[in-house]
Amino acid sequence: MAGLDLDIGGALTAARELGATGWASADLLLALRQGIAEGRAAVATPTGEGA
Numbered sequence: 011m012a013g014l015d016l017d018i019g020g021a022l023t024a025a026r027e028l029g030a031t032g033w034a035s036a037d038l039l040l041a042l043r044q045g046i047a048e049g050r051a052a053v054a055t056p057t058g059e060g061a
Contacts, residue, residue, distance in 0.1 A: 016043055 018039065025035035 016046075 016039070021039055021042075022035050025038060030038060
């Protein structure tokens, strides 16, 4: 996850303003972080298939 920065406080605030509750926000942020990491891995591999 080196080089991957996510403003957790800002993201939680935005999620709360959109109506998401605590655990839902946390789950969505985890999924977002994993998706970003998978996308970066796919771009980094020559075949584009990811790890």
